[in-house]
Amino acid sequence: MVTVRVCVGTYCYLQGGQQLAQWKNYIPKTLMDKVTFVGSSCLGCKEDNAKPPYAKVGEVLIERATPEKIIAEIETQLELIN
Ligand code: FES
Known part of the structure; x- marks a missing residue:
């Protein structure tokens, strides 16, 4: 997970x-039961060179997050786990 x-x-x-x-709307059905989504307070945009929106997959911070970036990181981490 x-x-x-x-x-x-x-x-x-x-x-x-x-x-x-x-x-x-964007997570493939094959990943639905392997991922938990939670809303989060600020993850780090207070830096001078902020790159929102931010998301975190596991402990990996994603700048200028997009659905594609999030899915790619989820798949990477699931491969590492399995
Ligand atoms: S509002 Fe600060 S990281 Fe999103």
């Missing part, structure tokens, strides 16, 4: 996090 944290802070939400929070 992989945990995905999607930032629901205002900055990320306005920069694409809203789409990421709708995870049931």
Whole structure:
């Protein structure tokens, strides 16, 4: 099981996090039972060079997160686990 944290802070939400929070729209059915999605408070946009929206797959922080990036990291981590 992989945990995905999607930032629901205002900055990320306005920069694409809203789409990421709708995870049931983009996660393949084959991964549904292997992933837990949770909303998260700020994951790190306070840096000078922030790259929202942010998400975290396991312990891996993803900048400018997209559904494609999140799915790729989930698949990578599941391969490592299995
Ligand atoms: S509001 Fe999303 S990382 Fe800060």
